Amino acid sequence: MNVTVRQLAEWVSGEVLGDPDLSITNARALTEAGPGDITFVETDKNLSAWNASKASAAVVGASVPKSERPLIRVADPLMAFADIVRHLRGHPAEPRGVIHASAHVHPTARLDPGVTVGPFAVIGEGTQLGENTTVGAGTVIGRFCKLGRDNVLHPRVVLYDDCVFGDRVTVHAGAVIGAEGFGYRAAQEGAHIKVPQLGGVEVENDVEIGAGSAIARGTFGPTRIGVGTKIDNLVQIGNNSRIGRHNLLCGQVGIADSCVTGDYTVMAGQVGVADHITIGKQVIIGAKSGVICDVPDGTTVFGSPAGPGNEQLRMLIILKKVPELRNEVKQIKKFLGMGDE
Structure with a gap:
């Protein structure tokens, strides 16, 4: 051109x-x-x-x-x-409002004008899809889900029953939304007892969910993802968690169950968050950090266990000086006749 x-x-x-x-x-x-x-x-x-x-x-x-x-x-x-x-x-736009002949749409499902459903996709009982929503090839949407308008579900996405999406949500290939949370009672008579996971997942407007990511359904109420949050590939969000507005969750972040984050929080790659943690708004968590306690608003933390950025920097500086300090101690002990170890 x-x-x-x-x-x-x-x-x-x-x-x-x-x-x-x-x-x-x-x-x-x-x-x-x-x-x-x-x-x-x-x-x-x-x-x-x-x-x-x-x-x-x-x-x-x-x-x-x-x-x-x-x-x-x-x-x-x-x-x-x-x-x-x-x-x-740019490529020519694909035609909208086309339901592929191989797709299975339950008779009770409601598809608003402009909905596109790709080959071998499945739309479950009682599910509602808003205007101009696109469902990619091989995607499965369970029963009684409700999706707003202009959503895009790429190929092989899975939505379990009772998922609720706002408008303009994008879910990339292979993501799984609403699978049962990892909840078990302590071992009784030699076996772990599974706790029923009866809630759903609620995803608000303008959220993007990366390829291969997983968001678990809540136990009784929903797991929630706030407006404008962007989730990278291979991110895990545990059951009952509430992710705030406009969060950025980078690749391989893992958030355990029942965690809460404030608005505009950023988690860099491979951050791990223990269960029942509250993270404030406008928090930045450095890559590979392990968060095991609550983090207040406006804080930058990193390390494992994660701590305030200035403290962690001081510790790193001290660690770099350890070999030099060790040599100095050996020389002092030798001078005092205490050996060199």
Whole structure:
């Protein structure tokens, strides 16, 4: 696809600096772009890479200086460049409102206008799907689920019975929502006794759930995921937990049962949270941290067990000095005639 720099600028409401009639054939990242490509320069830190690049043009922010090559100046270069990529590489939209012949939709299920159901998908008894919701191939939605409008369930997602979604929820391939929580009574007469898991899962508007993630149903009431929360791939959320609004849960986070998080909390990769923990709002938890006690609002913690960031940094500094301190102790003991160990 050949377009001019002027056309690209019109797509993203940007200002052209340089030749507006230069022809562009593709959009590539800064390290991969070549002649005929447009790229993007997000900050001044990328200027040296831009100067070394063979790209023909770039989408830039306000701080990037003029160049001999054409520039498109915008407020947010990353998002503008993403729009350009979609325009240049976009595929025709799939038809909406199509129920594949191989899909099984229970007679009591209600599908609003524009719902699309892919091959071999299953929609259970009494389930309701809101307008323009898409159900991917092989996805299974259980009984009495209720989904709002504009949801997207990618292939092979599983929703157990009684799941409730708001609007614009995206669930990626292989995620399992509403499986029974891991709840057992202590061993009695040599066997663990399973506690019935009779609640569901409630996912509010604008949530994204990554591939292979699992959210367990509550014991009696629902497990809840708050508005705007983004969950990465391979994340586990235990039964009865309540995840706040606009949380970011990165890959391989594991949250045990009955935990609560505040709004705008971030958990980096492989964070583990013990059961019945309350984590405040605007908390940041560093990668691979183990959280075993409550975390107050606005705190940054890391380590295992997780602790305040400044304390953990001091401990790390001290640990690095241990070999040196050990050698000094050995020298002192030798000087005092106490041996070198």
